[in-house]
Amino acid sequence: MASPLDAAALEAALSDLSGWSYDGDARAIGRQFRFRDFSEAFAFMTRVALAAEKAGHHPDWSNGYNRVDISLSTHDAGGVTDRDIALARAIDALAG
Numbered sequence: 001m002a003s004p005l006d007a008a009a010l011e012a013a014l015s016d017l018s019g020w021s022y023d024g025d026a027r028a029i030g031r032q033f034r035f036r037d038f039s040e041a042f043a044f045m046t047r048v049a050l051a052a053e054k055a056g057h058h059p060d061w062s063n064g065y066n067r068v069d070i071s072l073s074t075h076d077a078g079g080v081t082d083r084d085i086a087l088a089r090a091i092d093a094l095a096g
């Protein structure tokens with residue numbers, strides 16, 4: 001099992017991602033996405049779901065109309081690992 005990134009590694013990874021922030025209580029990184037409407041939001045979620053399933057690593061998320069709130073952590077590791085950073089990058093690429 002991977003270990004959570006330390007504070008310096010996490011800061012470096014976040015500086016390379018736009019819109020993602022660390023939630024220390026949740027020990028997760030998160031980002032909010034907004035789309036034109038529900039159809040656009042759900043299309044995005046579908047793309048993310050397929051990428052997540054392929055990676056074997058999945059978002060904790062919620063959706064309301066055109067909003068998708070995403071939280072990423074590695075549950076087994078109890079924090080944020082490289083797998084979360086990789087998924088965050090993939091999600092950003094799918095947001096278009």
Ligand SMILES: C[C@H](O)[C@H](O)[C@H]1CNC2=NC(N)=NC(=O)C2=N1
Nearest residue numbers: 056057058059072073074075076
């Ligand atoms: C059994 C299965 O591989 C695990 O539950 C995986 C699935 N997807 C996962 N996704 C995320 N984000 N964190 C995990 O720890 C995790 N664990």
